[in-house]
Amino acid sequence: MVLAVDKRIGKHAILLVLQSEAEESISLPPHWKYCTGKVGAMDSQKVVSAIETAAKREGIIRTNGYRETHALYHAIMDALSGVTRGQVQLGSLMRTVGLRFAIVRGNPYEEMEEGDWIAVALYGTIGAPVRGSEHETIGLGINHM
Amino acid sequence: MVLAVDKRIGKHAILLVLQSEAEESISLPPHWKYCTGKVGAMDSQKVVSAIETAAKREGIIRTNGYRETHALYHAIMDALSGVTRGQVQLGSLMRTVGLRFAIVRGNPYEEMEEGDWIAVALYGTIGAPVRGSEHETIGLGINHM
Amino acid sequence: MVLAVDKRIGKHAILLVLQSEAEESISLPPHWKYCTGKVGAMDSQKVVSAIETAAKREGIIRTNGYRETHALYHAIMDALSGVTRGQVQLGSLMRTVGLRFAIVRGNPYEEMEEGDWIAVALYGTIGAPVRGSEHETIGLGINHM
Amino acid sequence: MVLAVDKRIGKHAILLVLQSEAEESISLPPHWKYCTGKVGAMDSQKVVSAIETAAKREGIIRTNGYRETHALYHAIMDALSGVTRGQVQLGSLMRTVGLRFAIVRGNPYEEMEEGDWIAVALYGTIGAPVRGSEHETIGLGINHM
Amino acid sequence: MVLAVDKRIGKHAILLVLQSEAEESISLPPHWKYCTGKVGAMDSQKVVSAIETAAKREGIIRTNGYRETHALYHAIMDALSGVTRGQVQLGSLMRTVGLRFAIVRGNPYEEMEEGDWIAVALYGTIGAPVRGSEHETIGLGINHM
Amino acid sequence: MVLAVDKRIGKHAILLVLQSEAEESISLPPHWKYCTGKVGAMDSQKVVSAIETAAKREGIIRTNGYRETHALYHAIMDALSGVTRGQVQLGSLMRTVGLRFAIVRGNPYEEMEEGDWIAVALYGTIGAPVRGSEHETIGLGINHM
Ligand SMILES: [Mg+2]
Ligand SMILES: [Mg+2]
Ligand SMILES: [Mg+2]
Ligand SMILES: [Mg+2]
Ligand SMILES: [Mg+2]
Ligand SMILES: [Mg+2]
Numbered sequence: 116m117v118l119a120v121d122k123r124i125g126k127h128a129i130l131l132v133l134q135s136e137a138e139e140s141i142s143l144p145p146h147w148k149y150c151t152g153k154v155g156a157m158d159s160q161k162v163v164s165a166i167e168t169a170a171k172r173e174g175i176i177r178t179n180g181y182r183e184t185h186a187l188y189h190a191i192m193d194a195l196s197g198v199t200r201g202q203v204q205l206g207s208l209m210r211t212v213g214l215r216f217a218i219v220r221g222n223p224y225e226e227m228e229e230g231d232w233i234a235v236a237l238y239g240t241i242g243a244p245v246r247g248s249e250h251e252t253i254g255l256g257i258n259h260m
Numbered sequence: 261m262v263l264a265v266d267k268r269i270g271k272h273a274i275l276l277v278l279q280s281e282a283e284e285s286i287s288l289p290p291h292w293k294y295c296t297g298k299v300g301a302m303d304s305q306k307v308v309s310a311i312e313t314a315a316k317r318e319g320i321i322r323t324n325g326y327r328e329t330h331a332l333y334h335a336i337m338d339a340l341s342g343v344t345r346g347q348v349q350l351g352s353l354m355r356t357v358g359l360r361f362a363i364v365r366g367n368p369y370e371e372m373e374e375g376d377w378i379a380v381a382l383y384g385t386i387g388a389p390v391r392g393s394e395h396e397t398i399g400l401g402i403n404h405m
Numbered sequence: 406m407v408l409a410v411d412k413r414i415g416k417h418a419i420l421l422v423l424q425s426e427a428e429e430s431i432s433l434p435p436h437w438k439y440c441t442g443k444v445g446a447m448d449s450q451k452v453v454s455a456i457e458t459a460a461k462r463e464g465i466i467r468t469n470g471y472r473e474t475h476a477l478y479h480a481i482m483d484a485l486s487g488v489t490r491g492q493v494q495l496g497s498l499m500r501t502v503g504l505r506f507a508i509v510r511g512n513p514y515e516e517m518e519e520g521d522w523i524a525v526a527l528y529g530t531i532g533a534p535v536r537g538s539e540h541e542t543i544g545l546g547i548n549h550m
Numbered sequence: 551m552v553l554a555v556d557k558r559i560g561k562h563a564i565l566l567v568l569q570s571e572a573e574e575s576i577s578l579p580p581h582w583k584y585c586t587g588k589v590g591a592m593d594s595q596k597v598v599s600a601i602e603t604a605a606k607r608e609g610i611i612r613t614n615g616y617r618e619t620h621a622l623y624h625a626i627m628d629a630l631s632g633v634t635r636g637q638v639q640l641g642s643l644m645r646t647v648g649l650r651f652a653i654v655r656g657n658p659y660e661e662m663e664e665g666d667w668i669a670v671a672l673y674g675t676i677g678a679p680v681r682g683s684e685h686e687t688i689g690l691g692i693n694h695m
Numbered sequence: 696m697v698l699a700v701d702k703r704i705g706k707h708a709i710l711l712v713l714q715s716e717a718e719e720s721i722s723l724p725p726h727w728k729y730c731t732g733k734v735g736a737m738d739s740q741k742v743v744s745a746i747e748t749a750a751k752r753e754g755i756i757r758t759n760g761y762r763e764t765h766a767l768y769h770a771i772m773d774a775l776s777g778v779t780r781g782q783v784q785l786g787s788l789m790r791t792v793g794l795r796f797a798i799v800r801g802n803p804y805e806e807m808e809e810g811d812w813i814a815v816a817l818y819g820t821i822g823a824p825v826r827g828s829e830h831e832t833i834g835l836g837i838n839h840m
Numbered sequence: 841m842v843l844a845v846d847k848r849i850g851k852h853a854i855l856l857v858l859q860s861e862a863e864e865s866i867s868l869p870p871h872w873k874y875c876t877g878k879v880g881a882m883d884s885q886k887v888v889s890a891i892e893t894a895a896k897r898e899g900i901i902r903t904n905g906y907r908e909t910h911a912l913y914h915a916i917m918d919a920l921s922g923v924t925r926g927q928v929q930l931g932s933l934m935r936t937v938g939l940r941f942a943i944v945r946g947n948p949y950e951e952m953e954e955g956d957w958i959a960v961a962l963y964g965t966i967g968a969p970v971r972g973s974e975h976e977t978i979g980l981g982i983n984h985m
Contacts, residue, residue: 117392118385125396126278126383133271163499167533181538182664182694188533189624192491192498197342197399201772201926202783203492208772209743223395229617232395238271240263243747243768247262248761250368250377251270253400254342259617259694308934312968326973327809327839333968334769337926337933346491346627347638348927353627354598374762388602388623393616404762404839407682408675415686416568416673423561453789457823471828472954472984478823479914482781482788487632487689493782513685519907522685528561530553537552540658540667541560543690544632549907549984636781636917637928643917644888678892678913683906697972698965705976706858706963713851777922777979803975812975818851820843827842830948830957831850834922835978 117225124223125255128236131217147221148175155213157206157244159195162214166191166235170218176233176260183260187218190235190256197254198237212252214239220260231260262370269368270400273381276362292366293320300358302351302389304340307359311336311380315363321378321405328405332363335380335401342399343382357397359384365405376405407515414513415545418526421507437511438465445503447496447534449485452504456481456525460508466523466550473550477508480525480546487544488527502542504529510550521550552660559658560690563671566652582656583610590648592641592679594630597649601626601670605653611668611695618695622653625670625691632689633672640676647687649674655695666695697805704803705835708816711797727801728755735793737786737824739775742794746771746815750798756813756840763840767798770815770836777834778817792832794819800840811840842950849948850980853961856942872946873900880938882931882969884920887939891916891960895943901958901985908985912943915960915981922979923962937977939964945985956985 122144131141131151143149150173154165167187170176176183195203198212205212217236222229235256242249267289276286276296288294295318299310312332315321321328340348343357350357364379380401387394412434421431421441433439440463444455457477460466466473485493488502495502509524525546532539557579566576566586578584585608589600602622605611611618630638633647640647654669670691677684702724711721711731723729730753734745747767750756756763775783778792785792799814815836822829847869856866856876868874875898879890892912895901901908920928923937930937942961947954960981967974 118394118396123396125398129274129278129383129398133274159497160499167499180661180663181532181540181659184533184538185540185694188499193345196345200338200341200401203494203498204783207497207739207787208783209740209747209768224392224616226615228615234396236398238274242761243764247369248764249263250402250761250765251263251268251379251400252402253270253274253381253398255396255398256345257395257397259620304932305934312934325806325808326804326967326975329968329973330839330975333934348929348933349638352594352642352932353638354595354602354623369761371760373760387616388619393619395616395620404765408684408686413686415688419564419568419673419688423564449787450789457789470951470953471822471830471949474823474828475830475984478789483635486635490628490631490691493784493788497787514682514906516905518905524686526688528564537659539553540692541553541558541669541690542692543560543564543671543688545686545688546635547685547687549910639928642884642932643928644885644892644913677906678909683909685906685910698974698976703976705978709854709858709963709978713854773925776925780918780921780981804972814976816978818854827949829843830982831843831848831959831980832982833850833854833961833978833980835976836925837975837977 118223119225122223124219124221124232124234125257128217128219128234129255132215132236132238144221147219149217149219150175151215151217153215157211159203159205162195163191166216166218175218175220186233186258186260190233190258193256194235194237194254198241198252209243210241211244212239212241233258233260263368264370267368269364269366269377269379270402273362273364273379274400277360277381277383289366292364294362294364295320296360296362298360302356304348304350308336311361311363320363320365331378331403331405335378335403338401339380339382339399343386343397354388355386356389357384357386378403378405408513409515412513414509414511414522414524415547418507418509418524419545422505422526422528434511437509439507439509440465441505441507443505447501449493449495452485453481456506456508465508465510476523476548476550480523480548483546484525484527484544488531488542499533500531501534502529502531523548523550553658554660557658559654559656559667559669560692563652563654563669564690567650567671567673579656582654584652584654585610586650586652588650592646594638594640597630598626601651601653610653610655621668621693621695625668625693628691629670629672629689633676633687644678645676646679647674647676668693668695698803699805702803704799704801704812704814705837708797708799708814709835712795712816712818724801727799729797729799730755731795731797733795737791739783739785743771746796746798755798755800766813766838766840770813770838773836774815774817774834778821778832789823790821791824792819792821813838813840843948844950847948849944849946849957849959850982853942853944853959854980857940857961857963869946872944874942874944875900876940876942878940882936884928884930888916891941891943900943900945911958911983911985915958915983918981919960919962919979923966923977934968935966936969937964937966958983958985
């Protein structure tokens with residue numbers, strides 16, 4: 116199993132999330148799926164929920180069954196680790212986020228047997244609940260589907 | 261204090277780290293400094309050390325005094341949180357990383373009084389110490405200098 | 406001090422918690438105490454509270470004084486670590502639990518001077534707040550009383 | 551998707567790991583696979599390695615490809631969270647473990663589409679590197695394959 | 696850069712926070728600033744907020760701009776780590792704190808170029824939301840301004 | 841159970857650890873025991889070991905049996921949480937500590953039935969393995985014996 120150079124699923128997800136909505140254009144490998152969205156919250160639950168809802172609504176993961184929801188959930192948790200860097204908490208630590216997210220699904224490996232994987236990328240700001248009192252933050256979670 | 265659109269220090273750092281060495285070209289705001297490098301390790305200490313050494317050698321931070329070393333250290337820790345997602349451990353959890361890093365220094369805010377900040381971006385792979393048994397990983401740490 | 410083979414307090418607690426209410430029957434060493442119960446929650450506080458309340462109501466720990474409450478509290482925290490695996494959070498990470506718990510009190514060592522210890526075992530499911538979107542989870546905390 | 555009563559993969563794994571080698575006998579659902587083993591270590595890496603090696607040698611997961619190794623790895627990490635309760639470290643925190651492990655693979659849900667899942671159960675003692683200065687510990691990790 | 700013996704900013708902060716309000720008297724190095732206060736909460740956000748508000752009201756940090764707020768915020772997080780020892784959570788883990796805090800600002804190093812640093816010290820009790828079911832707790836966070 | 845004003849075990853431990861060896865003089869409540877010591881390390885295991893060894897050598901805890909060793913161990917872990925603030929790691933995160941420690945044993949409550957408790961206080965510096973590249977750090981762990 117080797118990560119194919121032009122099928123870096125995490126890199127694709129990060130590039131998608133870094134684009135402004137206007138400029139969003141990226142050429143993904145054939146048969147890959149993706150969606151993007153935005154969420155602002157002092158409540159980490161709201162971030163999880165926004166990403167799961169988008170993934171199901173846009174057909175990135177199956178809406179019934181648990182398997183794909185489970186894969187996505189842990190990818191989101193990993194992405195939130197990068198965003199929060201230590202404690203996966205927002206409002207309870209007096210901070211808020213304004214995030215764009217990208218979800219990409221596909222097989223990043225040369226071998227077909229590796230099957231589908233999912234990448235969740237988050238980019239935006241984190242800081243005090245005061246306009247401007249914030250800096251950038253990023254997170255990436257990758258999981259097998 | 262407002263993050264200036266074209267002075268997103270974290271975005272600049274991530275774009276730098278996502279480029280291959282060949283294509284590395286990015287226009288940073290005037291007076292900003294940056295450097296990039298690579299490190300592979302099963303030993304988190306080696307990652308910290310490689311980044312600190314590069315930052316001092318390339319003149320991103322002062323080589324004497326503690327203040328700037330302290331700022332960089334915590335930015336590295338935050339970036340490692342994103343890479344490791346939970347426990348900031350590599351070999352002791354039987355995993356290894358192959359990372360590119362970018363360090364960017366500058367003021368990302370509209371207001372001059374915000375002074376210099378530092379961004380450390382990490383991108384690469386994490387996985388078992390077996391070629392190909394790995395997926396991508398990313399981390400970003402931002403701190404005031 | 407040696408853990409006595411037939412006085413494994415953690416094993417007894419886990420076996421208790423794995424039984425359905427109907428089949429609950431276990432022979433504990435003489436003078437040991439135990440109780441079992443159930444709690445479902447998106448709120449980790451509610452889990453802690455249910456266990457503490459049961460332990461006091463069933464006479465496993467003293468209702469007045471702090472010492473035994475303190476011992477139980479940290480055993481619960483340890484058990485919750487196993488259930489949550491990383492962040493000891495439920496609803497704020499968009500997940501819910503349905504748990505059975507068992508609390509066992511006794512001396513698991515050969516030597517009488519080791520005194521009483523407490524074991525808290527948790528078993529059940531953790532997952533999204535959607536019926537069936539869940540998998541099993543387990544936790545065990547052990548502390549000296 | 552509903553967890554089937556007699557296909558509780560985590561419960562099966564825990565019951566397996568609680569048995570002594572002599573009494574090991576358990577009837578798993580048809581087509582499920584499992585193996586058990588032992589590992590003692592002050593080095594968490596050695597625990598991970600022992601479980602991965604057994605899983606591959608006993609044919610629980612594929613020896614080539616990354617997908618199944620990745621699924622197992624994160625199940626092991628989750629199980630180690632329960633064992634270590636906070637910091638997933640052993641020797642560096644001056645403690646050692648003596649563990650039995652069980653790995654079970656199968657589909658615990660009513661629906662066939664949920665596919666295979668893996669459960670890693672750990673049971674044993676944790677404590678100071680002095681005979682008898684230890685108490686029991688348990689961990690369970692569950693992941694989709 | 697060397698920590699000056701009589702300019703131990705953390706030691707000064709801890710001594711301040713250990714004093715009762717009545718006896719509060721401490722001689723700080725010239726040009727240093729400090730303030731003290733009290734906060735009781737089951738809500739970690741309330742602790743953060745009380746400290747930030749005091750620091751701004753008493754002129755320890757600038758009320759506008761982000762830089763100094765950011766420095767203080769991470770010092771508070773570090774202090775809360777000591778108070779909570781693992782999960783930076785209070786009410787969600789069924790515990791409450793009654794804390795005094797001290798904030799000290801100054802340069803603890805021999806070299807002038809090290810500039811200002813900030814120390815946040817917390818001292819008080821942590822425990823169950825029942826009078827007397829608590830023990831002492833302490834935390835110290837130090838950051839460059 | 842009420843913490844007695846003049847029997848604050850944590851406060852006593854912190855005051856002891858803040859004193860230089862020369863000035864060490866503190867009047868503890870009758871029948872209390874304490875000891876102090878120093879340890880410098882890039883290896884967290886060495887810190888744990890130094891404290892356990894001193895506690896046994898000075899008769900603060902029993903040298904045989906597990907119960908008191910267990911109580912001390914978790915108090916040390918809690919104190920190390922304050923010192924390390926997040927990951928309880930030193931050398932693997934490229935940092936070193938120079939610490940004084942104090943261990944105090946006694947009953948801090950009005951009620952005799954609360955029995956003995958133990959406090960472990962740590963104070964010193966943490967930073968890069970370069971002289972002077974460090975700031976102060978503190979930690980306190982309290983447990984029932
Ligand atoms: Mg992974
Ligand atoms: Mg920050
Ligand atoms: Mg223990
Ligand atoms: Mg899961
Ligand atoms: Mg620091
Ligand atoms: Mg406690």
